[in-house]
Amino acid sequence: MFSTLHRYERRYQGPIQAVIFDWAGTLVDFGSFAPTQVLIDAFKGFGIDISMEEARQPMGLAKWDHIQALGHLPGVAARWQAAHGRPMARGDVDAIYEAFMPLQIERVAAYSAVIPGALGVLAGLRERQVRIGSCTGYPRQVMNQLLPHAAMQGLVVDHAVATDDLKAGGRPGPWMALANLIELGVREVAACVKVDDTTPGIEEGLCAGMWTVGLAVSGNELGLTLAEWHGLDAESQSQRRAAAGRKLAQAGAHEVVGTIADLPAALSRIEARLARGERP
Known part of the structure; x- marks a missing residue:
């Protein structure tokens, strides 16, 4: 048995x-508001207006990933294509992140x-x-x-x-x-x-x-x-x-x-x- x-x-x-x-x-x-508003300002520096609603959609991700995810949103992708004549690339994400970081460090406490x-x-x-x-x-x-x-x-x-x-x-x-x-x-x-x-x-x-x-x-x-x-x-x-x-x-x-x-x-x-x- x-x-x-x-x-x-x-x-x-x-x-x-x-x-x-x-x-x-x-x-x-x-x-x-600290992460969302600063992301809006960082994108604006590259000629792209994003709404607060768009900025909030990937919230919770690491900020580099957040920026990349924003670039994949249909509306943001279309605006980037219109402004720059090409899709957003990895190097663009790096550039926006580099612009975002000093702004976020400066403003987070406020x-x-x-x-x-x-x-x-x-x-x-x-x-x-x-x-x-x-x-x-x-x-x-x-x-x-x-x-x-x-x-x-x-x-x-x-x-x-x-x-x-x-x-x-x-x-x-x-x-x-x-x-x-x-x-x-x-x-x-x-x-x-x-x-x-x-x-x-x-x-x-x-x-x-x-x-x-x-x-x-x-x-x-x-x-x-x-x-x-x-x-x-x-x-x-x-x-x-x-x-x-x-x-x-x-x-x-x-x-x-x-x-x-x-x-x-x-x-x-x-x-x-x-x-x-x-x-x-």
Whole structure:
């Protein structure tokens, strides 16, 4: 007779150990305007007008990849062809990126006020001994400007990974999120949550095997300043939030909330799912 062998299935059912945050539209820069407006200005320097809506479409990618993706949008590609007599090439992406970088370094702080609720949420995580990681579509040179500016406002994370820190690259791959866990010494990927306002950022968390929370109000999908958001009537807020939330949910977010201020309730729901033996 042969005995039946049962594979042991290991399930983590403890508390959340780490939260990995995006930056623009998540922790700082309500509406995520620093990257979009500077991209618009960089393209304008090459004779190409792009709209804010176009600039937002590839948001979440590394900035070189973002520029390349913009060049592939039909409308932008047609305008480039008309202005330059040829399709956008890799060298053009390099040239726009080189023009973009000093503008982004110069202006990132001006756009990067801490989003309301962020400081309290991070303080609450630290009280629970949850590690706080972060990653971004910004390159390291930009983060070197942003991190001290955030610290001056009281926002400090345990670790930050920039999109050009790793040979493997950035989003939507899992590498930046996983690099945080290595640095933070977190061994349970299923005990980690990725928080982001873009679909590539949600995909990043899913690829890493983490729980994901999408932010529908403060980030790229809604694309309003805090004042513009508060200026909407209740019905308009509900409609705009629902539309942004649907995109993040369709990308696979386990939870979708408004801003980082709403994160604690989402984390409680995720911990309840963990306790039931569910996995990301």
